[in-house]
Amino acid sequence: MEKIEARDVNFYYGNFHALKGISMDIPRNNVVAFIGPSGCGKSTFLRLFNRMNDLIPEARLEGSIMIDGQDIYGPDVQVDELRKNVGMVFQRPNPFPKSIFDNIAYGLRVNGIKDREYIRHRVEESLRGAALWDEVKDKLNASAYALSGGQQQRLCIARAMAVSPSVLLMDEPASALDPISTAKVEELICELRKEVTIVIVTHNMQQASRVSDKTAFFYMGEMVEYDDTKVIFTNPRKEATQNYITGRFG
Amino acid sequence: MKRVLEHAVRWLLTASGFVTSAVILLIIGFLFTEGAGLFREHVIEEGYVLALNRDNPVKEMSAAEIKAVFDEDIVSWKDLGWKDIPVETFRLEDIGRYFTEAELGPQYEHAGSAIAGLVSSHPGMIAFVPESMIPQEAGLNFIEDSTISFSEVIAGPEWFPTATPAPLFGMWPLLAGTLWVSLFAILIALPFGISIAVYMAEVASEKVRNFLKPVIELLNGIPSVVYGFFGLIVIVPMLQRVFGLPVGESGLAGSLVLAIMALPTIVTVAEDAMRNCPRSLREASLALGATKWQTISKVVIPSSMSGIASGVVLGIGRAVGETMAVLMVTGNAAVVPTTILEPLRTIPATIAAELGEAPAGGAHYQSLFLLGVILFFITFFINLCVEFISSRGKVRNS
Numbered sequence: 001m002e003k004i005e006a007r008d009v010n011f012y013y014g015n016f017h018a019l020k021g022i023s024m025d026i027p028r029n030n031v032v033a034f035i036g037p038s039g040c041g042k043s044t045f046l047r048l049f050n051r052m053n054d055l056i057p058e059a060r061l062e063g064s065i066m067i068d069g070q071d072i073y074g075p076d077v078q079v080d081e082l083r084k085n086v087g088m089v090f091q092r093p094n095p096f097p098k099s100i101f102d103n104i105a106y107g108l109r110v111n112g113i114k115d116r117e118y119i120r121h122r123v124e125e126s127l128r129g130a131a132l133w134d135e136v137k138d139k140l141n142a143s144a145y146a147l148s149g150g151q152q153q154r155l156c157i158a159r160a161m162a163v164s165p166s167v168l169l170m171d172e173p174a175s176a177l178d179p180i181s182t183a184k185v186e187e188l189i190c191e192l193r194k195e196v197t198i199v200i201v202t203h204n205m206q207q208a209s210r211v212s213d214k215t216a217f218f219y220m221g222e223m224v225e226y227d228d229t230k231v232i233f234t235n236p237r238k239e240a241t242q243n244y245i246t247g248r249f250g
Numbered sequence: 251m252k253r254v255l256e257h258a259v260r261w262l263l264t265a266s267g268f269v270t271s272a273v274i275l276l277i278i279g280f281l282f283t284e285g286a287g288l289f290r291e292h293v294i295e296e297g298y299v300l301a302l303n304r305d306n307p308v309k310e311m312s313a314a315e316i317k318a319v320f321d322e323d324i325v326s327w328k329d330l331g332w333k334d335i336p337v338e339t340f341r342l343e344d345i346g347r348y349f350t351e352a353e354l355g356p357q358y359e360h361a362g363s364a365i366a367g368l369v370s371s372h373p374g375m376i377a378f379v380p381e382s383m384i385p386q387e388a389g390l391n392f393i394e395d396s397t398i399s400f401s402e403v404i405a406g407p408e409w410f411p412t413a414t415p416a417p418l419f420g421m422w423p424l425l426a427g428t429l430w431v432s433l434f435a436i437l438i439a440l441p442f443g444i445s446i447a448v449y450m451a452e453v454a455s456e457k458v459r460n461f462l463k464p465v466i467e468l469l470n471g472i473p474s475v476v477y478g479f480f481g482l483i484v485i486v487p488m489l490q491r492v493f494g495l496p497v498g499e500s501g502l503a504g505s506l507v508l509a510i511m512a513l514p515t516i517v518t519v520a521e522d523a524m525r526n527c528p529r530s531l532r533e534a535s536l537a538l539g540a541t542k543w544q545t546i547s548k549v550v551i552p553s554s555m556s557g558i559a560s561g562v563v564l565g566i567g568r569a570v571g572e573t574m575a576v577l578m579v580t581g582n583a584a585v586v587p588t589t590i591l592e593p594l595r596t597i598p599a600t601i602a603a604e605l606g607e608a609p610a611g612g613a614h615y616q617s618l619f620l621l622g623v624i625l626f627f628i629t630f631f632i633n634l635c636v637e638f639i640s641s642r643g644k645v646r647n648s
Contacts, residue, residue, distance in 0.1 A: 050537060084539030094530035097553050107538035110548065156534070163538060 001069050003028040003167065003197045004049065009063035011044060013056065018044050020221045021063075026214075031189060031198040033208035033229065036218035037244070042201045045218070046169050049199065050086040051079050067167065084111055087160035087196075091172040093152035095144035095159070100136050103144045103155060107163040122162050129195075130158035131188060150181025157188060161195075168192060170200040174207065186211050205245055209233045217241045278626070285620035288403065291613040292395045293416050300393035300415065301369050301377040301384060308332055311393050313402060316416035319376060327374060340368070340377035366390060378415040398613070403620065409584040409595075411604065411614040419617045423586045425624065427594035430587045431501050431576060432569040435508035439565055442509070443516030444558065450517070451524035452546050463521075469514040478578030481507040486579055493591055499581030501590040507575045512565035519564060523557020524550055559639045567632040571625065573598035597621045 004026040011019035019041045026032050034042035047053045048065055051072065064071050072082050084107070095103050104123040113119060123140070127133040132154045136147070144155055153173060160168060170189070174182040189198060189211045202208050208215050209229055216226040217240070225232060225241045236242050293313045294300060300316065302308065308330050311319070318324040320339050328334045345354070345361065348368055354361050366388035369375050376393075384390065398419060406420020446466070450459050485506050490498030527550045535545040551558070573596075581593025582603065601618050608614040 052533065052537065055533075055536070080536075080539045080541050082539075083537055088533075088537035090530060090533065090537075092530060094528070094534045096531060096534065096549055106535070106548070107540075110535070110538060110540040110544045159534075159538065 002026060003030075003067065004199075005066040005069075006045075006048075007064045007066075009045070009048065009061070009065060011041075011048065011053070011062075012060045014058045018221055019048075022223045023063075024216065024223065024226055026197060026199060028197055029193055029195075030213040031193050031200065031211055033212035033215045034199065034201045034218060035203070035205060035208050035215060035244070036224075038203075040218040041221040042216075042218045043171055045223075046171055046199055046201050049167065049169055050083050050088055052088065054079065084163050085165050086167040086169060087163065087165035088169040089153070089156050089160050089171065089173045092176045093149055093156050095147075095152050095155055098144060099141045100144050100147070100155065101140040104159050104162045107159060111163060126158040126162040127155075129161055129192070130154045131184065131191075132158055148181070150177050150184060153177055153181065153185060154188065157185070157192075161192065166196055168196045168198045170198065172201050172203060175203060182207070205233075217244060219244070281619055281622050281626060284616055285623040288419065288613060288616040288620050289398055289400060291398050291616065293398055294393070294395045295415055295417075297380055297382070298378060298415060299381045299384065299395070301365075301379060302391040302393065303369055303373045303375060304389050304391055305373055306332060306391055309391075309394050310396070313398070313416040313418050314406070314408065314420075316393075317408075317410065317413050317418055320378070320415060335374040338372055338375040340365070340375055340379070342379055363388070403617070407586055409600075411608070411617055417613060419613070419620075421597075421617075421621060421624065423584045424595055424597045424600050424621065426586050427501070427580070427584075428570060428596040428598075428625075428628070430590065430594060431504045431508060431580065431596055432566055434502065434505035434590050435512060435569040436562065436566050438505055438509035439512045439516055439569075440562060443513050443561070443565070444520060446513070446517045447520035447524060447558070447561075448546060448551070451521045452542075452550065463518075466514050466517050469510070474511065474572060474574040475578070477507050477511055478575035481575060481579040489591075495591060497581060497593060499579055499593050501580060501587055501592065501594045504576045504580040504594075504596070505590065507579055508569040508572055511572060511575065512569050515568055516561045516565040519561030520554070520558040523554035523561070526557065527554050556639050556642055560636050563632055563636045563639065567629055567636075570628050570632065571598060573602050577602055597625045601625075 002025040004024075006022055006024045009019055009022045010017070022045060034046060036042050044053065048061065049067070049072070053059050053061075061073060065073060067082075067086065070077070096106060098106070101123055104126050105119045108119050108122055124133060124137075127136060132151060135151060136142075136155075139146070144152060147155060153176070157168075157173070174185045177185065186207060189200065192198060200208075200212065212229045214227065215229040215232040217224045217232065217236075217238075219240055225236055225238045227237075232241060233245055236245065293316070300311070306327070308327065311330065315324065315330060319330075319337055320341075322337075322339070324330065325337055326334050327337060345365070349361075349364050354364060362383040362385050365377055365379055366384055369377050369390055370388070403419045403421055404425075405422050406418060407422050408418045408420045409423050410418040446462075450462055454462065481503055485503050486498035486500075488498070489495060489500060489503055489506075531549050531553060532545055535549045536542075540548070576596050577599035580595060580599065582595040582599060583593040584595045584600070585592075587594040601621055604614070605618055608618055
C-alpha cells in the first residue's frame with residue numbers, strides 16, 4: 001500500500017473539467033513534484049489531498065483518493081482530522097498576525113493541546129526542524145510580520161510541521177522568495193522527507209529536479225507523464241514532456 | 251480653450267475645498283466663542299443684587315447656595331458661616347406682604363428706601379432686588395457677585411438654567427446621562443452587531459447576504475424621529491410593564507433605541523472588515539486542522555479587530571450625538587443617573603429642548619453652546635479613536 005493512491009480522479013469547477021482521469025501512487029517518504037504550465041491543474045490536484053477544494057462552491061469530484069488506505073472523501077472522514085495529518089504550505093508566506101510563538105502553537109491549540117510545556121517543546125522542535133530556531137529564538141514574542149519573506153515561509157513550514165502531519169503539501173513554496181531563501185527551503189525539503197511524504201507543486205524545473213524523487217507532468221488537466229525525476233528530466237517518453245522541460249512551451 | 255477650462259475646473263475645486271473648510275472652522279469658532287461667553291456671565295442675574303443686613307458678614311455665596319437659600323433648603327445662616335439666625339428671603343414680588351401701596355407711593359418711588367429699611371431691621375434677611383432701586387446711602391451689605399466658574403459648570407450636579415436669582419449650570423447630570431445611555435446602547439448593540447456581522451460574513455449564503463445587507467443598511471435611512479416614535483409607542487410601555495416602573499421613559503429605553511440605530515453602522519463596518527480578512531489566512535488556519543469556528547474566532551475576528559473596533563466606535567459616535575430619538579424616550583430629567591431604569595437627559599436632547607426658550611445672548615443660551623462644545627469634544631475624541639485604531643490596523647496588515 002502506497003502513502004497516497006489516487007484513482008481515476010475527475011474534478012470539475014461547475015462545467016469546467018479541470019482534472020481528467022488522473023491515477024497516481026505516491027510512495028511513503030518520497031518527494032513528488034508536480035510540474036506543468038499555469039492552469040494545467042497541478043495545484044487543483046494538490047488541493048484535493050487535504051480537501052482544500054471543499055471551500056469552492058460548485059466543485060465536484062469523481063474517483064477516489066486514499067491516504068494510508070483510507071478514502072479521504074469517505075462519509076466518516078473528519079476534514080479537520082484529515083488536514084491535521086496532511087499539512088500544507090502555500091505559495092505566499094501567510095503567517096497569522098500573531099507572535100512567532102503563537103503562529104507555531106496555533107495548530108496545536110486548535111487541536112486541543114493545552115499542556116504549555118509540551119507546546120513550548122513542540123514550538124522549539126518545529127522551529128529547529130525548519131532551521132529557523134537560531135534566527136528567532138530571542139524574539140519568539142515578536143510579530144511574525146517582522147520576519148523577512150523567506151523567514152516567514154520557513155515559519156509557515158514549521159507551523160505546518162508542528163502538528164506532526166505525515167504528508168506535507170507545498171504549493172509553489174518558493175515562488176515568492178529570493179534565491180537564497182529558495183535554497184534554504186529546498187534544503188529543508190530534503191531534511192523533512194525523513195519525516196513526511198512531500199508533494200510539491202513548482203514552476204521551477206531545476207527545483208523539481210533538485211528536490212524530488214518522482215515528478216509528474218500535467219498538461220490541460222491531464223497527467224501526461226509520471227515517473228522517477230531522473231527519467232522525466234533525462235529521458236521522457238512523451239514528446240509534450242520533452243518540449244516542456246526543454247522550455248519549448250509553457 | 252481646453253487649457254482655460256481645466257484651469258477653471260481646478261480653481262473651482264480648490265475654491266470649494268477652501269470655502270467648505272473655512273465654513274466648518276467658522277462654525278466651530280462660533281460654537282467656542284458663544285460657549286466661552288458663559289464664563290464671563292455673573293452668577294446673579296444681571297442688574298440685580300443680593301442685599302444683606304449690615305451685621306451680616308457673609309460675603310460670598312455660590313450659585314448652588316443661593317438657590318438653596320431661596321428654595322428654603324438652607325434655613326439658617328449658620329450653614330453659610332455666620333451665626334444661628336433664620337434666613338428670611340425677600341423677592342420683589344413679596345413687597346406687598348410688608349408694605350401698603352400708600353407707603354410705597356403711587357409711582358413706587360419709596361420702594362427702594364422701604365426695602366433698605368426692611369433689610370436693615372431684619373438681621374437674617376436676604377433680598378433679591380434690582381441694583382438701581384437700593385439707595386447708595388442705605389448702608390447694606392451685598393453678596394459679591396462673581397463670574398460663573400468652570401468647575402461649577404463641568405462638575406456641578408444640578409442643571410437649573412432658569413432658576414432665579416442664580417441659575418445653576420451644572421452639566422454633570424447631562425454629561426453622565428449622555429455617557430450612561432451611550433454605554434448601555436453599545437453594550438446592547440455590540441453582541442448583536444458582532445453576531446450579525448459574523449453571520450453575514452462567514453455563515454450566510456450569498457443569497458441570504460444579498461438580502462440581509464440592504465435590509466440592515468435600510469435601518470440607516472430611517473429618520474431618527476421615527477425611531478423615537480417607535481420607542482415611545484413600543485419600547486417605553488414594554489419597559490414599564492416588564493420592570494414595573496412608574497414611568498417607562500428611561501435611560502434603558504433610550505439605550506435600546508440607540509442600539510437599534512447603531513446596529514447598521516457596527517454590522518456594516520465589522521462585516522466589511524471580516525470579509526477583507528485575507529483568504530490566505532483562513533486557508534492557513536483550515537490547513538492546520540482548525541474547524542470553521544476556530545478559524546473565525548481565532549484568526550478572522552482577531553485579524554479584523556481594527557475594523558470591528560472602528561465600527562463599534564463609529565456606532566458610539568452615532569449614539570452620543572443622537573438627539574431626537576433620545577429626546578423622545580428618555581424622560582429628560584436632568585439628574586445624575588444611578589440606574590439605567592430612571593429617566594435621564596442627554597446633552598443633545600437638552601440643546602434641542604431648551605434652545606427655543608433660552609433668550610439669545612443670555613447665560614442660558616451660552617450654556618447650551620457650551621454643551622455643544624462638550625459634545626464636539628466627545629465626538630472629536632471618538633473620531634480620533636477611529637483614526638488611531640484603523641491606522642494601527644493598516645500598519646499591521648501591510
